[in-house]
Amino acid sequence: xxxxxxxxxxxxxxxxxxxxxxxxxxxxxxxxxxxxxxxxxxxxxxxxxxxxxxxxxxxxxxxxxxxxxxxxxxxxxxxxxxxxxxxxxxxxxxxxxxxxxxxxxxxxxxxxxxxxxxxxxxxxxxxxxxxxxxxxxxxxxxxxxxxxxxxxxxxxxxxxxxxxxxxxxxxxxxxxxxxxxxxxxxxxxxxxxxxxxxxxxxxxxxxxxxxxxxxxxxxxxxxxxxxxxxxxxxxxxxxxxxxxxxxxxxxxxxxxxxxxxxxxxxxxxxxxxxxxxxxxxxxxxxxxxxxxxxxxxxxxxxxxxxxxxxxxxxxxxxxxxxxxxxxxxxxxxxxxxxxxxxxxxxxxxxxxxxxxxxxxxxxxxxxxxxxxxxxxxxxxxxxxxxxxxxxxxxxxxxxxxxxxxxxxxxxxxxxxxxxxxxxxxxxxx
Numbered sequence: 421x422x423x424x425x426x427x428x429x430x431x432x433x434x435x436x437x438x439x440x441x442x443x444x445x446x447x448x449x450x451x452x453x454x455x456x457x458x459x460x461x462x463x464x465x466x467x468x469x470x471x472x473x474x475x476x477x478x479x480x481x482x483x484x485x486x487x488x489x490x491x492x493x494x495x496x497x498x499x500x501x502x503x504x505x506x507x508x509x510x511x512x513x514x515x516x517x518x519x520x521x522x523x524x525x526x527x528x529x530x531x532x533x534x535x536x537x538x539x540x541x542x543x544x545x546x547x548x549x550x551x552x553x554x555x556x557x558x559x560x561x562x563x564x565x566x567x568x569x570x571x572x573x574x575x576x577x578x579x580x581x582x583x584x585x586x587x588x589x590x591x592x593x594x595x596x597x598x599x600x601x602x603x604x605x606x607x608x609x610x611x612x613x614x615x616x617x618x619x620x621x622x623x624x625x626x627x628x629x630x631x632x633x634x635x636x637x638x639x640x641x642x643x644x645x646x647x648x649x650x651x652x653x654x655x656x657x658x659x660x661x662x663x664x665x666x667x668x669x670x671x672x673x674x675x676x677x678x679x680x681x682x683x684x685x686x687x688x689x690x691x692x693x694x695x696x697x698x699x700x701x702x703x704x705x706x707x708x709x710x711x712x713x714x715x716x717x718x719x720x721x722x723x724x725x726x727x728x729x730x731x732x733x734x735x736x737x738x739x740x741x742x743x744x745x746x747x748x749x750x751x752x753x754x755x756x757x758x759x760x761x762x763x764x765x766x767x768x769x770x771x772x773x774x775x776x777x778x779x780x781x782x783x784x785x786x787x788x789x790x791x792x793x794x795x796x797x798x799x800x801x802x803x804x805x806x807x808x809x810x811x812x813x814x815x816x817x818x819x820x821x822x823x824x825x826x827x828x829x830x831x832x833x834x835x836x837x838x839x840x841x842x843x844x845x846x847x848x849x
Contacts, residue, residue, distance in 0.1 A: 427459065427675045429445070429482060429592075436538070437536060441468075444474065453707045475553055489519060502524050532556070540555070563626065589622060591619055591631065593655070599611045603647075608648070612651055615653055616661050629669070630669050632673060644709060644778060649701075656691050671687055674693045721757060721762035727789065735831075740760055745807065749777065754768045771804045
């Protein structure tokens with residue numbers, strides 16, 4: 421098995437005539453200008469002529485990037501098979517079909533799919549629309565865990581029970597969502613330390629021979645979220661942790677690096693190149709947000725509320741009861757958000773609002789069903805001490821489930837479900 425690292429969460433795995441690329445995000449920003457790639461990509465779009473398959477782990481734009489995919493030459497797309505987990509909404513496969521890819525294969529959970537030349541992929545769905553992939557040949561088993569949250573011993577044991585031990589573990593090493601407000605450096609330091617403990621749990625259960633840290637080679641590049649870079653794990657720290665604390669080889673791959681598991685790789689050189697990129701990233705110009713006037717915000721909020729209510733089904737009353745207060749920092753306005761009335765101005769101290777953000781960040785969150793998830797990842801907001809962010813987050817969580825075509829039951833369990841849950845907890849004591 422031959423591995424070529426592309427960038428961030430993307431790498432090419434080759435065995436025999438199969439040349440498969442995972443999650444290609446090659447350039448540009450993601451999450452409403454919230455993320456930028458730490459390092460430049462070496463792979464060119466013309467080189468997709470050598471690719472036979474693409475596997476996407478999930479729909480997030482740092483893994484599934486429509487603008488990048490459409491830059492692949494049409495002739496190359498016509499020869500590439502797309503692999504993706506079976507989903508209710510089928511948006512990814514529908515997009516790829518319209519984009520002219522050769523074939524769309526919706527992978528069945530837990531069932532290995534034969535790629536040819538004694539090379540298989542097994543893709544299992546995980547939480548929040550994510551999935552992981554186990555690549556296997558007769559000689560090697562590689563697990564691409566990407567963003568799957570395997571953060572304690574129980575989850576790691578359950579994963580090991582499902583897939584068995586592996587030889588190579590590709591795993592995320594940095595936080596990928598908002599952690600604390602701008603001044604909460606201690607919270608981000610704790611979150612980074614917890615990421616290392618996740619890797620410890622995974623290693624103990626999966627028993628890999630090599631650990632490859634990836635899916636965290638980004639920088640928060642917006643003026644509204646640059647504070648998030650303070651406290652982010654460096655790959656240098658992760659390399660030292662895996663090698664010294666876990667006593668395992670840590671293979672750090674830089675864009676363009678090639679590696680055959682079992683053969684030596686100079687991770688020291690790769691670590692140094694990332695360290696240089698981190699230094700340069702501190703001096704990049706920060707992106708700025710769009711200023712959106714109040715009438716346009718109100719219009720977006722009205723449409724957003726209508727879309728949520730139309731898809732609420734038996735949970736309509738619960739959706740109508742949602743309410744959050746928002747301080748729009750660049751407009752100097754405080755308002756309330758509901759599904760029935762959209763945005764309305766209210767008299768309230770900004771410090772007691774549930775969320776504070778710019779008009780541009782709010783407009784994006786209200787303009788897309790995935791907007792709330794995007795906001796939670798790009799961290800372009802603050803949470804006032806006197807508010808309760810969860811009240812605002814419920815809008816985005818509901819919209820995300822609706823976007824994926826999933827039930828709202830987990831957000832709004834019925835009376836019977838709540839009683840069953842309490843009984844289960846009581847019996848389990």
